[in-house]
Amino acid sequence: MTLQSILENFALILFVLMVVTGVIWFLDRFYLSKQRRAKANAALAEFDARNARLSADGIKLESSGRAALEANLLRQPTWVEYSGSFFPVIAMVFFLRSFLYEPFKIPSSSMVPTLLVGDLILVNKFTYGIRLPILNKKVIEVNQPQRGDVMVFKYPKNMSLDYIKRVVGVPGDTVTYQNKRLTINGQTLPETPLPDYLNEDSLDYSKQYMEKLSTVEHTIAIREDKPPIALRGVMDFPHKDACTFNVEGFSCTVPAGQYFMMGDNRDNSEDSRYWGFVPDQNIVGKAFLVWMNWGHFQRIGTFFK
The missing domain is CATH 2.10.109.10 (Umud Fragment, subunit A)
Structure with a gap:
């Protein structure tokens, strides 16, 4: 695609990007994040049970391990993280240039x-x-x-x-x-x-x-x-x-x-x-x-x- 064709279809490209990133943000907000939370809760419960058994055997454990495990399990995939970051920016630009002000040369x-x-x-x-x-x-x-x-x-x-x-x-x-x-x-x-x-x-x-x-x-x-x-x-x-x-x-x-x-x-x-x-x-x-x-x-x- 040439630069000229990109400029001519910029509004459509921006709209498609907004829809794609918006769908990913919505999917993560209301579905994928809950799945990660459920998996994290299950893993943390298993982690706590294991630590309880080890503590009962007199083994001293590092307290930061649980927080690191939870953060790792709740971390968004890169493609979801970038989509969620770009979505509000793309949506704002699309709204501004579609309904308020648009630049031209x-x-x-x-x-x-x-x-x-x-x-x-x-x-x-x-x-x-x-x-x-x-x-x-x-x-x-x-x-x-x-x-x-x-x-x-x-x-x-x-x-x-x-x-x-x-x-x-x-x-x-x-x-x-x-x-x-x-x-x-x-x-x-x-x-x-x-x-x-x-x-x-x-x-x-x-x-x-x-x-x-x-x-x-x-x-x-x-x-x-x-x-x-x-x-x-x-x-x-x-x-x-x-x-x-x-x-x-x-x-x-x-x-x-x-x-x-x-x-x-x-x-x-x-x-x-x-x-x-x-x-x-x-x-x-x-x-x-x-x-x-x-x-x-x-x-x-x-x-x-």
């Missing part, structure tokens, strides 16, 4: 300037509802994704991959992107020019703007030498008939139960422009914190919108 520059390659982020797993681990089925409704949220989700074309983009369209919205200006329901989003952004990987510059999406202000990067959409990169996807495309951009009406996602690095992001809408059942959680970046320590503890 940013692998690409599609969310620059908000998120950099190598950022280790935390994702809130409960803000959009409580979901069953592994199955990712929502069982308790909490909140709905809002425009401007940075969201992690299962890539619709390959459910084993996690993607991160910004929510720009919620169900019922008409999202239009023409000549690199984003319009939601007929309202063009305000943009404030900022100093040009240096792309560290390519060592070139992008135009940078502060964009206001609903109540969320965030930075975006624009490359003037690239088109607003590469039409030949647009794939077939469910509800594609809700979209129209041209060389200047696109317009899509977001269907019920779906979300339209775009990267902040607008001209270097493979997003809903190309592979379509994100269904509610694909949602993983809301990203909110950079907790580590080994190349940029100053980003540690950065909360973002």
Whole structure:
């Protein structure tokens, strides 16, 4: 099994480990330990009887022998001992990452300037509802994704991959992107020019703007030498008939139960422009914190919108 496949199936592997170690802990707690206790009691009774006979014959015995014998008889087998030690740790990690917070690593520059390659982020797993681990089925409704949220989700074309983009369209919205200006329901989003952004990987510059999406202000990067959409990169996807495309951009009406996602690095992001809408059942959680970046320590503890 490759490292990539392990990471993609980590939740399932963690679940299996939790079940196996939990079964062993439960079996030992309620069955195997009682068997060891019964065998120890029988052996100790025989030990006491033998010592009584020897004492009657005037033979003096070492008093520590009984305690050592009992400890040896009650000692857990190594495989049981390790399982019992690991079970609560594995269970806690599984609970935390399944229902509360899960760490992710940013692998690409599609969310620059908000998120950099190598950022280790935390994702809130409960803000959009409580979901069953592994199955990712929502069982308790909490909140709905809002425009401007940075969201992690299962890539619709390959459910084993996690993607991160910004929510720009919620169900019922008409999202239009023409000549690199984003319009939601007929309202063009305000943009404030900022100093040009240096792309560290390519060592070139992008135009940078502060964009206001609903109540969320965030930075975006624009490359003037690239088109607003590469039409030949647009794939077939469910509800594609809700979209129209041209060389200047696109317009899509977001269907019920779906979300339209775009990267902040607008001209270097493979997003809903190309592979379509994100269904509610694909949602993983809301990203909110950079907790580590080994190349940029100053980003540690950065909360973002």
